[in-house]
Amino acid sequence: MRVKATMSVLLTAALLTGCGNGGTTADGTGAKSSPSSPQASAKTKQTPTQAPADALSTDRLKSAALSGTDADGFQITDWPPAKPDSRSIAEPAACQPVENVRVAHLDPSPQVVVGKLAYATSGPSAGSATTIGLMAYEQSDAERILSDLRTSLEKCTSYDGGVPARTTVEAITAPDAGDDAVAFQLTTKGKSPEPIAVVRSGATVVLFYTASGTGASVELPESLVTEQINKLERVSAD
Numbered sequence: 257m258r259v260k261a262t263m264s265v266l267l268t269a270a271l272l273t274g275c276g277n278g279g280t281t282a283d284g285t286g287a288k289s290s291p292s293s294p295q296a297s298a299k300t301k302q303t304p305t306q307a308p309a310d311a312l313s314t315d316r317l318k319s320a321a322l323s324g325t326d327a328d329g330f331q332i333t334d335w336p337p338a339k340p341d342s343r344s345i346a347e348p349a350a351c352q353p354v355e356n357v358r359v360a361h362l363d364p365s366p367q368v369v370v371g372k373l374a375y376a377t378s379g380p381s382a383g384s385a386t387t388i389g390l391m392a393y394e395q396s397d398a399e400r401i402l403s404d405l406r407t408s409l410e411k412c413t414s415y416d417g418g419v420p421a422r423t424t425v426e427a428i429t430a431p432d433a434g435d436d437a438v439a440f441q442l443t444t445k446g447k448s449p450e451p452i453a454v455v456r457s458g459a460t461v462v463l464f465y466t467a468s469g470t471g472a473s474v475e476l477p478e479s480l481v482t483e484q485i486n487k488l489e490r491v492s493a494d
Contacts, residue, residue: 309395311367311459312492317392320460320491321370327483328379335373335387344418351415353408354425357454358442359418360463362401366391374480381477386466388484395459402436402456409440421445431455431478433485434462439476451476457488 312320322332346355356362360369372388393401414424423444430437434457441449453464453476464481468474 309459311392311394313392314368314370316491316494317368317370317390317460320488321372321390322374322388322480322484322487323372326487327374327480329377329381330374330386330477330480331377332372332374335371346412346415346417348412348415350408351412351425353404354412354440354442355415355418357405357452357463358465360389362391362461363404364393364397364400366393366461368392374477376477376480379477379479381466381474381480383470383472384466384468384474384477386464386477386480388480389463390484390488391461391463393459393461398456398459398461399436401461402438402454405438405454409438419444428476431464431476431481431485433457433481434489447471448473450474453481455481455485457485458492460488460492462488 322330324332326332343361344355344359346352353363368391370390372390374386374388376382376384376386409425409427412425414422416422419442421444423442426441426443426449428439428441428451430439431453434455436456437453439451439453441451443449448468448471450465450467451474452466455462455464462484464476464484466474466476
């Protein structure tokens with residue numbers, strides 16, 4: 257079946273391979289550097305969020321995740337996160353928050369994690385797959401995740417460690433979704449760029465990592481991001 261074949265190809269690039277399901281603290285912190293050019297491409301809503309500031313429960317987070325054919329043009333399946341054996345260390349250290357997002361091993365660690373894989377069956381994203389990681393936090397920790405990542409992107413242009421080879425980092429336009437969002441793409445020599453978005457809605461952080469099983473260039477599917485954040489916001493408001 258094509259979906260299963262693509263999932264196998266994308267296994268090594270899957271965003272959620274670094275997630276833990278517990279609330280344990282990660283054994284390291286992201287480097288915080290002072291703002292400088294180039295500017296990270298990010299979006300922050302100015303209107304107050306309606307989402308709760310407390311972490312969503314496991315049941316509510318599962319209810320907030322897309323499933324089946326919730327998003328037109330995508331087939332969505334469960335993608336259980338696996339707890340890693342060790343941290344991936346980025347060099348230089350300023351890139352650590354970027355690497356934390358790549359392996360979905362964030363600092364601080366989330367209280368609850370729900371993983372999904374969205375395979376694009378039609379439209380401009382057809383043939384690509386996007387891993388989605390919904391992570392429940394207290395709002396102050398969720399805000400810190402975005403803040404540390406944005407600061408990292410202001411100085412991190414390339415790094416080693418964890419990635420297969422020297423990988424370049426470039427900020428890209430963030431999705432117009434949630435209360436805050438940051439997006440960037442990673443390019444490893446010999447591979448097409450892989451876009452990643454991090455969106456915060458209230459106290460929940462959602463990671464989107466799009467990859468192609470064919471090596472063709474891909475973009476973050478905006479419609480998928482919108483559908484996921486809209487569903488999260490509906491569930492959070494209940």
